[in-house]
Amino acid sequence: MAKAAATGCNLSLVLRLFVLLSCLGSSVQPDAASLCYNYTVGKSRSGLWWRKVQCQLNEETFLSYDSNGCHAVGALGNRLNATQFCEKQVDTLKDGTDLFKNLALQMTLKTHAIRGTDLQAKMCCWHEVDGHFNGIWDFYLSGHRMLHVDSKTGKWIEVIPGSSWMKDMLEENKDVTSFLKMTSQGDCRSSLEELKLPWGEKLEPTGN
Known part of the structure; x- marks a missing residue:
């Protein structure tokens, strides 16, 4: 016994x-109300650069931004009036895609890629159940998650061994570190607060 x-x-x-x-x-904790921005830049076979940003509220896409402007996505996008929401931060979205395009170009030269390198930078912010606010960045290179950044501490973590060259390149770039801090602790936080109004009770932490 x-x-x-x-x-x-x-x-x-x-x-x-x-x-x-x-x-x-x-x-991101599963019981958290989260807002995510997915920045993606790349180079087509014809040599033209393309850019795209998608926004998700609680993992549901409601907004898409590209060189043609902002577009609401799905029923959630229409409900939140996503196009009007995006127009308020279109300058920040453009600055971000321009910044990441320059980084992708540098990485193309660094890795000697022939057709260019697709770079994805994903930012998420959320309120914990206890009310604390958190934000993170993840960087992907051609679909592979390379780096993780805690926006509170500013600590960079190599996800894939051998990505130290990318970590050094981004960590030492003051424009990058400034943009990450400004957007994750400022823009993302204020946007999440703004979206609480039309989203109502569904934006609150709901439990697992």
Whole structure:
């Protein structure tokens, strides 16, 4: 009986540890109201650069921005009047795509890529259940997640071994670090607050 009880305790401890590790491994907590911006820039086969930004509220896309301007996406985009929302921050979106385009060009030269390098920069911000605000950046190169940035601490983490060259390039670029801090702690936060009004109670943390 004592052996069975001990085994049960061990299983319970392992289960709790597994749940804890699962939570720590997630970039955005599942019970958080989150806003994400996906910046993507690349070069087509014809040699022309293209840019795109998509916004998600609680992982649902509601806005798309490209060289032709802002576009509402789906029922959520229409409900939030996403085009008008985007026009308020179109300068920031353009500045971001211009910044990441220059970075992608530098990386193309660095990696000696023939057709150019697609660079994706994903920013997410959210309010925890306890009210604390968090923000992160993730950088992807040709679909591979390379770097993770905690906007609070400013710490850069290499996700893939051998990505130190990319980390050094971005971390030492003052325009990049300034843009990351400004958007994640400023623009993203104020936008999330603004979206609470039309979204109402559904934007509040709902639990897992």
